[in-house]
Amino acid sequence: MRTGFRRQGLSHAPEGLSTGAPQFHPELAGLLARISAYDSKADLAVVDDAYALAAEAHADQKRDNGEPYITHPLAVAGILASYKLDSASIITALLHDTVEDTTVTLATVEKRFGKEVGALVDGVTKLTRLELQSDRTKQAENFRKLVLAMSKDIRVLIVKLADRLHNMRTLGAVSAAHRRLRIARETMDIYAPLAERIGMEAVKTELQNRAFAEIEPDAYHTIQTRLNFLRGQGEDVIEGVRRELVRVCREAGLKVVEISGREKSPYSIWQKMKRRNVTFEQLSDIMAFRIIVPTRAECYVALGAIHAAFPVIAGRFKDYISTPKSNGYQSLHTGVTLRQPRNQKIEIQIRTPEMQAVAEAGVAAHWLYKQNDASPSDVKQFGWVKDLLEILENSAAPDEFLENTKLELYQDQVFCFTPKGQLIQLPRGATSVDFAYAVHSQIGDTCVGARINGRLMPLRYELQNGDQVEILTARGGTPSPAWERFVVTGKARARIRRFLAQQMRDQHRDAGKSVLMKAFRQDGVDGSEKVLESVAKQFKQASVDDLYVAVGTGVVGAKDVVQAAYPELREVRAPRMLPAFMGHGLTARSPRNAPRSDSGLPITGLVAGMDVHYAGCCHPLPGDKIVGIVTTGKPIAIHTKECAQLEQFAATPERFIDVDWNEESLARMDPKARSFIGRVSVIASNNPGALAALTNAVAKQDGAISNLKIVHRQQDFFEALVDIGVRDVGHLNQVVAGLRAASGIAQVERARN
Template sequence: MTDPTGSETTSSSLPVPVTGGVAAPAATLPARHEGGERALSCEGLIRRIQAYDPTADADLIRRAFAVAQVAHEGQARDNGDPYITHPLAVANILAGFHLDTASIVTALLHDTVEDTGVTQQQLRAQFGDTVAELVDGVTKLTRLELQSDRTKQAENFRKLVLAMSRDIRVLLVKLADRLHNMRTLHYVQRIDRRQRIARETMEIYAPLAGRIGMDKVKVELQNLSFAALEPEAMATIRARLNYLRGQGADVIEEIRRELQALCIDAGLEGVEVTGREKTPYSIWEKMQRRNVAFEQLSDIMAFRIIVPSREACYIALGAVHAAYPVIAGRFKDYISTPKANGYQSLHTGVTLRHPRNQKIEVQIRTAEMHDVAENGVASHWLYKQLPDAAAQGKTKGVVSGLRWVQDLLDILEDSSAPDEFLENTKLELYQDQVFCFTPKGQLISLPRGATPVDFAYAVHSQVGDTCVGARINGRLMPLRHELQNGDQVEIMTARGGTPSPSWERFVATGKARARIRRHVALQQREPHLESGRVALAKAFRQEGVDGSEKVLDSLLKDLRLQSVADLYVAVGNGNQSAREVVQLAYPELRRAPRAPRMVPGLSMRAPAGGALGGGLPGRRRPAAGGMALAGVGAGMAVHFAGCCHPLPGDRIVGIVSTGKGITVHTLGCQTLETFAATPERFMDLDWDYDLIARNATGHHTGRLSVVTANEPAMLATLTNIAAKHEGVMMNLRIVNRQLEFMEILADIEVRDLRHLTAIMVALRAAKGVVQVERARG
């Protein structure tokens, strides 16, 4: 296990409480360290905290350590260390950020409720309400009975957002917890588990660290995740960096001294200049973004100039720009317009003069700005300035300064499903910013690629909902126009205006997308509600049974719905069969098997007997609602996918979509890859071959891609061959025509796969036909 803290080894005897009659072990714990054996200790942690906060409650920390040590007795980490080394390491990470005693105690106890027999009530009794609520906010929600890992992740993140909106320390402890888990990730044996943790870290926790300004934590999380997700790319970049170091080991030091001399010549005193290589992940990310090889990257070195005052930042900038050619478009002033997380700095890119001709990045800031840039929220934490407020848990002032937290809460309110919330939140976290102004001069920060619609929703949700137009720098511009830094945006609204569903295609912020989706869902709800009400009334009337709201209300728990209105909507949009609702209310009426359960995979059965036409042995299931599909409840909306055009004889799978019902795909359809993250949406389907045999003239559309010679008679040839084999040519489209060849998409109405195959064989034998394949996509 990696020791992130460097706390010294000590041994002490502590008054350890007894839980369940078992005394806790000693307070000094061995922990593996890649540089040799080290030890983490409670007393070392306390000395570290008291170095920056002499008033810290050492006895409270000792009691928390003792409770955690007893609770985690017998548990071990993946590397074999006692589990208590993990909360102790997390507490040491937080001590490195100079956090308050409550945060340290929370770090020591953060896994006790989840992984041991300690209860929330016990923590509240021993450590008070603040610590108990912080631990509750950090606790992982692994006991939730959810359908998939993605849904579980989304629900966990939803709860984390709610918790950190009440107290931002929840996020700080959670980030320290994830940082230590990532530092020890290489001890996890299963590759798939390592990659899942690393991907979640890259997508959620690293951006969160960046959003609260903790750049040092963000960079480390990104590089640790990158090493787990792309080990070969990481090794290649590291090898290349090692090679470059060998070629010019003193280059960074030479440039550093050069920049230092420039600042001294400009009359600046107390200037500190540091140089570094960019991290492997930042290099790889730039390679991916620019689509270039490592050798084509010229600015893999970055230099930081720390000056005494804000004014000195601009003096240093002038000295650098006077000495070197400036790279166009690389200058950014985050001092006059800070980022949303409080980050302030001047950024510029310059080219060194001959003979180096090398591009470098230069950042200029004060020591205070640097502290904020590295440690973010932790660097100007409320508790350093207002200890009394800290004791009372008044963190509202800090949270209100983080506008993005409020944006996440708005998304939480507008997103109907956990995974939709997670998707919209990722949009909110990943951003390179542009800064725009309202007509009154208010600064609005938005992600790059944002539009006037995003701007309108950033001002206020009601402004976004009623937006009908926008003036940018005084000129009327389309709502899909991409905003640039410094634009002045005036939003025009209209009473009664509503969001357009088409906006979702071009907005860049999660808040705007969530709000638009919510409005569209509300618009569709009314017609679905009415059609569902009618369908249910008809189904109950046909069976001659009572279908009152009292009966329907008794079914809500089994159907996992909140209200009778939700049931009407589910029936109206095809997600719930009216017939199944009747049979659930009156089981004695059940005459057909219920719809099959959702399965988390693609292991489908091939049709018995292979091709159609021969005898199909074995018991066959009746068709549902006249469809040529078995296993689909009556009344459920079913569509055949236009990307693969499934036919009887194909192996098939259904995808369940809210508001659309079931879409049937062939098992090999490439579109299925886009649903890999949501396996609960897959439905086991098969063709009803009894119905197909009885209805020999059944109609299904097969799509062919045909390449032929570019001759006038070819279209007639294709149509005649299809007609000769009892196929009906429904549509013909020439998609590519050249001097000698043409490519045609042909939709042919056939009975089944065998029928289509016979037509394909006949087409391939025709003169002038070069290639015939089933069309995909």
Template sequence: MSETLSPRDQTSGVSIAGLLRRVEAYAPDADLDLIRRAFAVAEEAHGKQERDNGDPYITHPVAVANILAGFRMDPASIAVGLLHDTVEDTGVTHQRLRAEFGDDIAGLVDGVTKLTRLELQSSRTKQAENFRKLVLAMSRDIRVLIVKLADRLHNMRTLHYVDRADRRQRIARETMDIYAPLAERIGMDRVKTELQNLSFAQLEPEADATIRARLNYLRGHGADVIEEIRRELAHLCKDAGIEVMEVTGREKSPYSIWAKMQKRNVAFEQLSDIMAFRVLVPSRDACYMALGAIHGAYPMIAGRFKDYISTPKANGYQSLHTGVTLRHPRNQKIEVQIRTPEMHDLAENGVASHWAYKDRPGGAASDSEVVALGLHKLRWVQDLLEILEDSDAPDEFLENTKLELYQDQVFCFTPKGQLISLPRGATPVDFAYAVHSQVGDTCVGAKINGRLMPLRHELQNGDQVEIMTARGGTPSPSWERFVVTGKARARIRRHVALQQRQTNIDNGRAALAKAFRQEGVDGSEKVLESLLKELRQPTVEDLYVAVGNGQVGPRDVVNVAYPELRQAPRAPRMVPGLPPRLGTGSLGTRSSGSGGAGAVLTGVGPGIATHFAGCCHPLPGDPIVGIIAQGKGITIHTRDCHNLGSFAASPERFLEIDWDYEVLARDNAGAPHVGRVSVVAVNEPAVLATLTNTASKHHGSVLNLKIVNRQLDFMEILVDLEVRDLRHLATLIAALRAAQGVMQVERAKG
């Protein structure tokens, strides 16, 4: 086929002749005219735009298209690579692309464009929204992700031209956190490795330089070692009668070496397997024969054998992995991978390998057939879509999807033999949600290999897991502390949020009805709807939630509806602290004692005395900080405590600590903490009984009660409640607000 280019192909000095030759080499019948037309539009649109290094901007889309050609992608994807920045950076419109190239290409460009536009924002929320759009786009057509990876790969290759260090760091971190794991998930190992190494060089430049220097040193002192071992493996297999197509050797990448050093907490010199070898044989049976020959010749390293042929990874990856120790005098440990050429193609190019043109009648599969091939094995894409539905906030979605992307795998089975792949450290609850969201929601127990086991039990490779469910069962909030999959965590959070929302709606509705009834005025929903704009609430239901969770006081709503009912402001009164209750250590400044505060806190060394401050009464769930006092141990305050200002001149006294929620859930679920509330109620004797009865009904108890101000028609009361945590206190506050005779309840500090 001729290589005739349009006159515009040469105006910027950039040619696509090489690109056309690459495509024609693997796809003789490809529509090269489509690629020419896409280049002409891109070259004209970008005009005199330049990149950070001063090159014409058109060099970037041409480079992206060449990367896609290296993946042997279809002409439509290569055209999208050329056009992917036209809508974002030039005056080209989607309507023009649709008219000139059709809906397929215009839709792909639109998917990539939305992602790129959001990338320009550096905030976590924008990054999360960006990733949300990526999941939606690639769920419709995985080529959006492949083009995006090619775009990101070229941007990373030229990242050193960007002047601002903070921008380079942000792009590298985003690449490491999102795009490298995505490349791994769709099986594009070469892309993943290069993205990781390029990001690592920006994020940890000193570590990268050190590891590269060590590799260069070893290479100089043993230049022929890899070649010798390569020939030895090839002869070994041939002597065993196994046809070997290729044996290659390589050093592990700087990032993978660094990650292994971090994981094992060892120095570079202590790593013994920085070399890896790949053996290609013609068939699946030959893979196992080669494995037997290698294990027969060299001692196998225990725990290093992995059979991904009989049990492929979730992205379709297949290969045999083993670690062996070479014979004397080397005694060197190496990693060996054994696979067929087809397995190797899938391992290197992943989903992109489905678009490769094969030497068969009819050429490549149709786009729709290929998209189906690409998505067929990607169950994780569906898992991400479910997380998307279950996560309310964009940053929560980003957190949960990172959990889904970043884990080594463990393979378990259902009683019927269905294989379920999960992250390392997964529990039966993660397994239940992997089977189906409804199974996870109604899970009440699990049998592992026929034995009843706790739901927090860590699953191992090969476990058979039977999930027991109950009609009407619901997720427990405590599950969130031990699940490891993003899908499970998102579903649990969604259920807890819905449950809490309904509780807040009920409590808010009751509190508002009582407040309006006490004033003898109309509190219908029609009245409430007229107040929404002033109260900054979108719906009446949201107003109920705000009242139920304490964001808005019911009396405030009444005052907004009927301003004439507002009471004259009273002069502020200093409220004295309440004395501690003898024998319990639960009021004032509470000592940890035996198994006290120190047992439920992280960041506090053993044997150090800890006390809860009486000024703010911290509860599990509150953000907290420790203040070190010489001879007195550590006093725990909430981070918004007004008394922290007095320590501002001594920052060295501040200690980063947090609640140990696992200990609280396991051992100290009933351990008491003090929550102090301020109550305004009608001045009637029955109110005090109402307060204590209401607290008791909601599993709380009144430790101390003090009337700090009594007027003819109302009184102000400080109440110390014994509660489990912040959520328990919020439940008690909501219940007290709805109690007869109670006008206002707020958490008190000080």
């Protein structure tokens, strides 16, 4: 398909193409040569036309670094070509910002490049005309659209990841610090996990490291400096280990394709330091070695040879060949101790060249539409996409969808089995309820019990690798409100919340209907549904049922509905007077379930008149998942949902109130007045200046110590509980990171309960 663009100053065919090929834009020479190298059937003229349209549309636009905007879509196309994507994906990369940022319409794209490219461009394009106040809601709406688009064609996600990767590579050109931080957090929370889910390990690692450098710059540079030092000191060690592994494999009669050593990424090291609560020096597996052998069978031969030659580190063996990850990743992982040098502990991965290709490029490694019979609809093989679609269907609000999606994307996995042997993959920490919903939503809804390996176990039991799970169901069974406190998958949480919301709506509807009928009877007038239909729209309610719910929740008064249906009643009814002594000192109360605003607390979900306090056992902070506990005669206690104290209320679920942080209220607060208490436990060397180092480290991170208590002291160290005024969870994590980097501090963690 040719567009008829005039071609001025065009070059001859790229090097490697036939001399009879048409002339193209000189800027495309490298890209077109790369495409033709892996796809001889690609229509390079159409790619060139797409570039011409994009270059003309973006002609007057510049990037933050001052370069012409067209350099961005060209770079994104280059990233996709490095993964050998088809021509439609390359064209989409060149055009992906035209519909959003220029006068080019989607209809124009479809007319000139076909419906396939049009659908891909539409999927990648952001929603730019949302009339929404919250940036988080915009982010959630954009992500909803991305999920819907990639459920039809996974290439939408691949193009989006390439787009985000180039944006992160040029993030330093963005002058506004808050914009850089927002982009980095979005990358870490959404796009890096998505890259992992489709197996694009190299993309995931680069996204994480670049986002980490922006979010935690001090920690990133500290780890990078230490890695550079080790790299200079350890070259001989790495080569020595490599030669030793070559020797072991040769003695086993293996034909080794490749053995290489690599260091863990800065973000991976940081995560392990936080997870294990250890320092950089205490990590034993900074280096990992990869053994590539020709066949799957030889992977196990190599594993046996390695285990026979070196002491094995217990608990480090994982077989992802017999049980691949959900993204198709296959490999054998093990950990061993080398006697030389210095009893070095190393991680070893064993795989075939085909497994290596999938490990690095994921779905893109076998997504060459022109070279095979693959179809965009093959996205059905990704069960997690189906789960995201179900979350999308069950989540009532965009923010809730984003929260549940993050639950679905994060965490390592456990592998469990149904009684018939079907493999179910779940996040680590998943329970029997998560398992039930993973099998089928209906099974989850009607679940009443579970047998784990033949034994009856509580529904909150955390599943382990290899567990056989039998779900017991009952006709008419329904989800319990208590389940939401321990499920970890987004699919389960979205389904439970949808049921509870519907249940609550039904209760409000019945209560509202009863109150309305009573109000109509008291005035002796007709309150039939036909009458209510005529007044529902006056109260901005779509149906009579919605009007019942509004009355039941206190948003609309029953008398107001009666008077709207019969205006003449307003004239005959005298105003109700309160005795003087009852009116003294009283103020108007808000509707029954209206959000509390008079207290100034940044919390939603409270009814008017409630008093609250933050629980001292868990010290909840903005960013924590929270819940309210009702106690007669006392203020509502706000706890984190992970608080161990909630166990004592498990038998009385009616005391729980669903609350959340009000992001808009938090944003309006004076930054100097926005202070919440976070508690940390610190173990430090017992020497002069230790407390000074501690307080200085907190002050450097803009924290304010409100209380410090030494709970244990010995000759060499002391342990202290420190209450610190912070803005939110992110700020507390920043303070903790600063403390861990301070001299003399051995261990720091957030104190709970």
